[in-house]
Amino acid sequence: MSGRADPPKTHPGVRGHFGALARREPHSDIELRRFLTDGYDLKSVADYAIGPDAVVSADDAKQAIETADRFVDSVGAMLSVP
Helix, strand or coil: CCCCCCCCCCHHHHHHHHHHHHHCCCCCCHHHHHHHHHHHHHHHHHHHCCCCCCCCCHHHHHHHHHHHHHHHHHHHHHHHCC
8 A cells, every 4th residue: 555545536525635735835826726616616607507697707717717727737836846
């Protein structure tokens, strides 16, 4: 056994695990730490919501994509640190 914990299997588990890892990073951006939750909320509205509040605006979508790009870059940087 490698001693590593099992990977999370739920969205809340992934968010919690990432949050714990990101808090240990000295240059971690708080917006990126919130992104998994915020992005999941947008996904839920887009996939499942109905009614007048069931809209993800073009501006919100654009912002989410820009933040996702930064998020991926940030995770890549965290993984490349020895």
